[in-house]
Amino acid sequence: MGSFTIEFQGYWREKKKGGIPAKAGIYCVYTCIYSGKKQTCSPQKLVYIGASENVKECLRDHAKQEDWESHIDTGEELCFSFAPMDVEMLERCAAALIVRHKPPENTEYTGSSPFESATFTLSGSAGFLSKSFTV
Numbered sequence: 001m002g003s004f005t006i007e008f009q010g011y012w013r014e015k016k017k018g019g020i021p022a023k024a025g026i027y028c029v030y031t032c033i034y035s036g037k038k039q040t041c042s043p044q045k046l047v048y049i050g051a052s053e054n055v056k057e058c059l060r061d062h063a064k065q066e067d068w069e070s071h072i073d074t075g076e077e078l079c080f081s082f083a084p085m086d087v088e089m090l091e092r093c094a095a096a097l098i099v100r101h102k103p104p105e106n107t108e109y110t111g112s113s114p115f116e117s118a119t120f121t122l123s124g125s126a127g128f129l130s131k132s133f134t135v
Helices: 014-019 055-060 065-069 087-101
Strands: 002-013 025-035 040-052 077-084 118-124 132-134
Touching: 002 014, 002 025, 002 040, 002 087, 014 055, 014 077, 025 055, 025 087, 040 055, 040 065, 040 077, 040 087, 087 118
Parallel strands: 002 118
Antiparallel strands: 002 077, 025 040, 025 077, 118 132
């Protein structure tokens, strides 16, 4: 059984998502409340988990954008977190996160993971995600 450490960086608001690195990684889509005074995003709900070889490019014009926006309540907007990762590990780690957390807009990996069991440890900007779990 393997183990993986995933460190999520930042929360990028919808209008600032161009600042997300153009790197391979996993991303989470949240609804959030932005405080201009504190310059902080407070995630309210996990909506989707995805993976891409270039997260910045992937989020530029994502096919599920309207689906994600359907979860926004009054005073909220979308925000994103990003965890850099080697391309070889993307699908396995994303599948485990989806199986464990079951975001409403994910349709793949809603039952079980097709990969060997592994332990995952998360850190950083990982709102609504379990910090340690095995799938």
